[in-house]
Amino acid sequence: MEELKNIKVALLGSGTVGTGVYKLIERQREELPHKVGAGLTVSKVLVRDKNKKREGIDPSVLTDQWEDIITDDEIQIVVEVMGGIEPARTYITEALQAGKNVVTANKDLMAVHGGELLDIASHNGCDLLFEASVAGGIPIIRPLKQCLAGNYISEAMGIVNGTTNFILTKMTHEGMEFDEALALATELGYAEADPTADIEGYDAGRKMAIMASIAFNSRVTFDDVYTEGITNITAKDIKYAEAMGCTIKLLGVAKNTESGIEVRVHPMLIPSDHPLATVNDSFNAVFVHGDAVDDAMFYGRGAGEFPTASAVMGDIIDVARNIQFYCTGRIHCTCYKDLPIKKITEIESKYFMRLLVDDKPGVLARIADTLGKNEVSIAQVIQKNKVNDMAELVVITDLVLEQNFADALVEIKGMEHTREISTVIRVY
Amino acid sequence: MEELKNIKVALLGSGTVGTGVYKLIERQREELPHKVGAGLTVSKVLVRDKNKKREGIDPSVLTDQWEDIITDDEIQIVVEVMGGIEPARTYITEALQAGKNVVTANKDLMAVHGGELLDIASHNGCDLLFEASVAGGIPIIRPLKQCLAGNYISEAMGIVNGTTNFILTKMTHEGMEFDEALALATELGYAEADPTADIEGYDAGRKMAIMASIAFNSRVTFDDVYTEGITNITAKDIKYAEAMGCTIKLLGVAKNTESGIEVRVHPMLIPSDHPLATVNDSFNAVFVHGDAVDDAMFYGRGAGEFPTASAVMGDIIDVARNIQFYCTGRIHCTCYKDLPIKKITEIESKYFMRLLVDDKPGVLARIADTLGKNEVSIAQVIQKNKVNDMAELVVITDLVLEQNFADALVEIKGMEHTREISTVIRVY
Numbered sequence: 001m002e003e004l005k006n007i008k009v010a011l012l013g014s015g016t017v018g019t020g021v022y023k024l025i026e027r028q029r030e031e032l033p034h035k036v037g038a039g040l041t042v043s044k045v046l047v048r049d050k051n052k053k054r055e056g057i058d059p060s061v062l063t064d065q066w067e068d069i070i071t072d073d074e075i076q077i078v079v080e081v082m083g084g085i086e087p088a089r090t091y092i093t094e095a096l097q098a099g100k101n102v103v104t105a106n107k108d109l110m111a112v113h114g115g116e117l118l119d120i121a122s123h124n125g126c127d128l129l130f131e132a133s134v135a136g137g138i139p140i141i142r143p144l145k146q147c148l149a150g151n152y153i154s155e156a157m158g159i160v161n162g163t164t165n166f167i168l169t170k171m172t173h174e175g176m177e178f179d180e181a182l183a184l185a186t187e188l189g190y191a192e193a194d195p196t197a198d199i200e201g202y203d204a205g206r207k208m209a210i211m212a213s214i215a216f217n218s219r220v221t222f223d224d225v226y227t228e229g230i231t232n233i234t235a236k237d238i239k240y241a242e243a244m245g246c247t248i249k250l251l252g253v254a255k256n257t258e259s260g261i262e263v264r265v266h267p268m269l270i271p272s273d274h275p276l277a278t279v280n281d282s283f284n285a286v287f288v289h290g291d292a293v294d295d296a297m298f299y300g301r302g303a304g305e306f307p308t309a310s311a312v313m314g315d316i317i318d319v320a321r322n323i324q325f326y327c328t329g330r331i332h333c334t335c336y337k338d339l340p341i342k343k344i345t346e347i348e349s350k351y352f353m354r355l356l357v358d359d360k361p362g363v364l365a366r367i368a369d370t371l372g373k374n375e376v377s378i379a380q381v382i383q384k385n386k387v388n389d390m391a392e393l394v395v396i397t398d399l400v401l402e403q404n405f406a407d408a409l410v411e412i413k414g415m416e417h418t419r420e421i422s423t424v425i426r427v428y
Numbered sequence: 429m430e431e432l433k434n435i436k437v438a439l440l441g442s443g444t445v446g447t448g449v450y451k452l453i454e455r456q457r458e459e460l461p462h463k464v465g466a467g468l469t470v471s472k473v474l475v476r477d478k479n480k481k482r483e484g485i486d487p488s489v490l491t492d493q494w495e496d497i498i499t500d501d502e503i504q505i506v507v508e509v510m511g512g513i514e515p516a517r518t519y520i521t522e523a524l525q526a527g528k529n530v531v532t533a534n535k536d537l538m539a540v541h542g543g544e545l546l547d548i549a550s551h552n553g554c555d556l557l558f559e560a561s562v563a564g565g566i567p568i569i570r571p572l573k574q575c576l577a578g579n580y581i582s583e584a585m586g587i588v589n590g591t592t593n594f595i596l597t598k599m600t601h602e603g604m605e606f607d608e609a610l611a612l613a614t615e616l617g618y619a620e621a622d623p624t625a626d627i628e629g630y631d632a633g634r635k636m637a638i639m640a641s642i643a644f645n646s647r648v649t650f651d652d653v654y655t656e657g658i659t660n661i662t663a664k665d666i667k668y669a670e671a672m673g674c675t676i677k678l679l680g681v682a683k684n685t686e687s688g689i690e691v692r693v694h695p696m697l698i699p700s701d702h703p704l705a706t707v708n709d710s711f712n713a714v715f716v717h718g719d720a721v722d723d724a725m726f727y728g729r730g731a732g733e734f735p736t737a738s739a740v741m742g743d744i745i746d747v748a749r750n751i752q753f754y755c756t757g758r759i760h761c762t763c764y765k766d767l768p769i770k771k772i773t774e775i776e777s778k779y780f781m782r783l784l785v786d787d788k789p790g791v792l793a794r795i796a797d798t799l800g801k802n803e804v805s806i807a808q809v810i811q812k813n814k815v816n817d818m819a820e821l822v823v824i825t826d827l828v829l830e831q832n833f834a835d836a837l838v839e840i841k842g843m844e845h846t847r848e849i850s851t852v853i854r855v856y
Contacts (some may be wrong), residue, residue, distance in 0.1 A: 024578050034645070034764035035577055131575060137721040139567070139575030147559060147567030149463055150452050150741025216461070223536025275727065278706060292738035293454055293565040296728035300705065302722060310709055310720035327755035336462035 005038040008070045010297035011045045012091055013082030014054050014062075017105055017132070018045070020309030021056055021079060021316075028313070030277050036320040037419055038049070044069050046082075048428055068093050073366035076144040079312060079425055080104040089113055094121045101328050103315040105132035105308055111222040114213065118333035125329040129315035134207045135160050135284045137307030138300040138312070144288070146216045146318075149295065150243050151290030153215040156254045160207040162282035162302045163191045164250040168238075168267075169280045172247060190282055200229035201250060209253035211416040212263045215287050215288065216256045218339040220263055226344035228266035231263055234274050237423050240394060241269050242353065247277040248425065260340035262347050270428040345403035350427040352396055353409075357392040367412055374408035376400045377418070394428065432766035433466040435748050437452050438497045439473045440519055441510030442482055442490075445560070448486055448737030449507060449744075456741070464748040470754070472497050472650075474510075505747050507740060508532040517541055524548045529756050531743040533560035533736055539650040542641065543596035546761035553757040557743035562635045563712045565590050565735030565804035566728040567742070568741055572642045573762055579718030581643040584682045584788065588635040590730045591626035592658050592678040594618045596666075597708045600675060605663050618710055627656035629693040632680045640682035640691045643716065646767040648691055655726075656694035665782065665851045668812075668822060669697050675705040688768035690775050697780055698856040710825070767828055773810065773831035778807070778855040780824055781837075786845040787819040793842055795821070802836035804828045810849075818847055824855065 009025070011018050025040055027030075032040050042061060046069060047054070050062040066087070069075060080088050080096040080102060088109050092102050097120065099316050104110065110117070110133045121128035131141045135158065144153065159165050163185055171179040182199065185191035197203045205225040212220040230250050246269040256260045271275050275297055279285040284302030289295055301307035322328040356365045364381065371378055377398045384392035397405065412418055437453070439446050453460075453468055460468050470489060474497060475482070478490040478531055494515070497503060506523040508530060510518050516537050520530050522692040525548065532538065538561045549556035559569045563586065572581070587593050591613055598609040610627065613619035625631045627852070633653040669676050674697040683690045698705050703725055707713040712730030717723055729735035750756040753803055785791045793808065801835050805826045812820035825833065 020720075028578055028721075029646075035762065138724060139571040142570060142575050143567040146746055147570050147742040148738060149745040150738055152455075217459075238645075272707075275706065278701075280704065286676075290738065292448075292453075292734040292741065294729045294732075296566060298726060300724035300726075304722075306720040310576060310718065313720065314575040317577040318574055321754070321758055325753075325755035325758045327750070327753035327758065330749055330753045330755065334463065354482055383729055399832055404811050 002035055003050060004269070007040050007076055007323055008043040008073045008074045009040055009077045009079060009097070009316065010072070011082045012078065012088070014045050014047050014057060017308045017312065018081040019054070019056065020305035021081060021312050024306070024309050031078045036317055037324045037368055038320060040316065040320060043075060044072065057142055070098055075100060075317060076323055077103065078099050078315065080106055081312065083108065084110045085109055085112070089117070092117055092118055092128070096124050097152050099126060101127040101159055101319045101323070103129050103312055103319060105130070105312055107130040107133040107203070107210060111209040112423040114210060115219045115333065115335060122329060122332045127319045127328045127330070129318060130210070131315050132308050132311035132428070134210050135298070136300070136302040136304065137310045138284055138286065138298050138302065140211065140286050140298050141214055143298065145331060148244060148288065148290050148293055148296070151292045153288060154337045155289040156255050156286060156287035157276070158210050158252050159249055159276055159279050159284050160218065160286065160302060161171050161198055161204040161250060162284055164204070165279065165284070166190045166282045168233070168248060168250065171233070171235055172238050175235050176230060178233060199231055200345040201227035204250060204252045204265040208254055208263050211252070212254035213335050215254060216261055216337070216339060217334050218337040219335040220261060220262060220341060224263040224341045226262055226266070228348065230267050232423060233267055234423065236424065237354065239404050244269070245272050246270060247272050249276060251276070252315070256278070262342050263343060264347070266426055268428055269425050274428070311326055331348060331417065346407065347402050348399045349402055349405070350397055351401050351405055352423070352425045352427050354392065354422040355412070356390050356392055356395050356419040356422060358419065359386055359389050360417060363417045364393065366393070366415065366417070369399070370411045370415070371395070371408050373406045376405050376408045429617060432461055433794050434505050435466050435468050436502045437468055437505045437507060437744065438469040438500070438503045438639070439470055440508045440516070442473050442475050442485060443509065444733045445736045445740065445834040446509040447482070447484065448786050449509060449740050451459040452734070452737050452741045459848050460745070464745055465752045468744065468748060474499065490844040494519060498526055503528060504751055505744060506806055508534055509740065511536065513537055513540070516622065517545070518543060520545055520556070521548055524552050524554050527552055527554060528752070529747045531557050531740055531747060533558070533740055534636040535638060536563040539637040542638060543647045543761065543763060550757060550760045553756070555747045555756045556743035557746060558638070560736050560739035562638050563726070564728070564730040564732065565738045566712055566714065566726050566730065568639065568714050568726050569642055571726065573759055573842055576716065576718055576721055576724070579720045579733065580682050581716060581718045583717040584639050584714060585704070585705055586642045586680050586712065586714035587677055587707050588680050588712050588714065588730060589626055589632040589678060589822055590630070590712055591619045593707065593712070594677060594710045595627070596658060596678065599661070599663055600666050603663055606659060607659060627659055629655035629678060632678060632693040636680035636682055636691050636693055639680070639714070640689060642661060643682060644684045644689055644765070645762050646689060646765040646769060647763040648689060648769060652691055652769045654692040654694070658695050661695055661849060661853070662851065665853065668713070668782065669780070669840065673699070673700055674698060675700050677704060679704070685770070689768050692772060692775070694854055696854045696856055702856070704734070726738055773834065775830050776827045777830055777833070778827050779827055780822065780851070780853045780855050782820065782822050782850040783840070784818045784820055784850060786847065787817050788845060789847045792821065794843065794845070795823070796838045798843070799823070799825070799836050802832045802839070804833050806834050
């Protein structure tokens, strides 16, 4: 039997995900030759401080010099798990230009510079795979690019941020307020020290940009995504939603319509019997609609050391198989269309609005009149509790143009008898 | 620009799925060159009667001679959607031996002869893909073989038969009895004229054999799968299950344990808040547990013209990409282990048993005694309605060895005061 080939891998970064990948390669040592036809060895790990001890990682592979990796001709796969735009963008570019294949988990980078990097990969006949950049361990990019490649995908919708889903689950099941649930998420390690990217919807927005690009075969970048976070959601909103048979989730919504692509992330009321309504805690799920497959859903862990490493590892194994068959670059960028992207103001939504007004005759009529003038038609108005001299109103609209609703909102805010617009949430 | 290559495809069979595939290739005509780098054309369709008109299919491509296809060197992809063992097995074997790649949706064949056919594919450097053979349109084989390839999968469990799930859903939501629900399924086209393979669990068993082989990297054939259908389930059982907070589903369960592989299909009580409990009507879902990814679930349509054609089409596109990169056979059979397979009698289960006994003192004690002697420990006994001189008992056991329970059941059946063992269902 001929000697088993050994494919050398470099890891850029040894944080949570990097360590997970390192451990998985060790754990799969006996299996890999059978799966890939070659062994895999991590021969270098790029770190900031190579003298710092890293549990489970052989210290002799650590380096703090990118030069050590980029000039090492034996390294065929570079795994970027450092995150952020720079120096990741430069390293990936240089690696691809040097003919090395790249696997990355970096959504910040792929959501902004994905197109450019995939072009460089194509020109150099290399793989650039990024399954872990969307919804962590859940297989979603490969299913879209391969399994569902015979479909026109018209919609991809999902819960793609575990931190906010954990917070909303705690608010829903345990009646916590946002701050309390966020504090718990931080304590349990589900939220980072600076949770902005999660709670403002930026993280979900990046994932939706990448997913929409693949689903619709047309490049969508993070700038194209409208994002709105969950910081204004209250336990009261959730109770009201429940009374209407709904659950509040932070949803990423991407649609391929005749007039262009819509991509947005915002809280949404969805019916409690919708499959996404029962996706709880830090779990993620992505719902896809295709003309052939109809509805399909993918569910699993969207973050964490091993779930994310699982996705990275799937990519590494795929690259290794391509290396064995001399077919790296086999699936290149699939954005071959150039579809227009709609502004949020051009999109139609249904709204749930909760507001406090003076409890006086004629106030409701004036609000209804203002909505009507702006072509916002009302599906339902519910008069809730009266507090002192104020009345709480809940208004549900029909499907209306976002711009029209925004205009109406400005007018209502400015009215003499409006005390407070408590919440505005879109409805599925 | 060089002329676009055109890859020629032959379809074997033009039933529901074949017609769907033909239509999808037409529908994707403009897209395929961008996705694959080549066009795809169906140049021959093998049918029994080539004079019969087939809506949407160009009559000039019809042939009733296998020779026309196997001797046509231009055909690079053979798509087998005729079903059944023969002549499908012979045709696929000959196609692979002639260096043609094969895509099949044939679970009957792959569950029995999958290993042998995959070997032939390997020896000839060809692809043999079969995504549509498990859970129709739901991506499951590619996720297991590629995305989750860095995991040890310990469990794959699912609702993989749409007909029985439709029947059980109707029984649960509308209180129908089995016969009535089956009649409705037949009327709506969810059940075939001879529904045996569906309602007895054989269809699900074949899918579980294929899925277990891939998940555990060890060959499992249909013979290895214990199957039990849903014909004995009554509306009353479902009501009792509901009272216990459970739903009855026909589940395929595959586990990779230290003592061997378990694969079985049978009705099961699962908690109503389990993600599989809300998979209704003809939808399918597969739950997977891996050491890295943790829990993941795949949900969608398990049958039907276009959902199944979607899976076949994903395979065809993958083969076409491999042809373009000269790397067909890139992912071969992944069953490189030879794990033992446990008999059903060696497996541990929890049971729900409903029985009618004479309403006399001492009867319950004798049943409890019989169970105890056979090492079946009881979790709960509920005395239900008394009818005339009979009492209805519901017994829930702890986790017990199937053999022990079977032995106890024989004894209880033979007892003087046992009138009827109404139902025996496993519990999750």
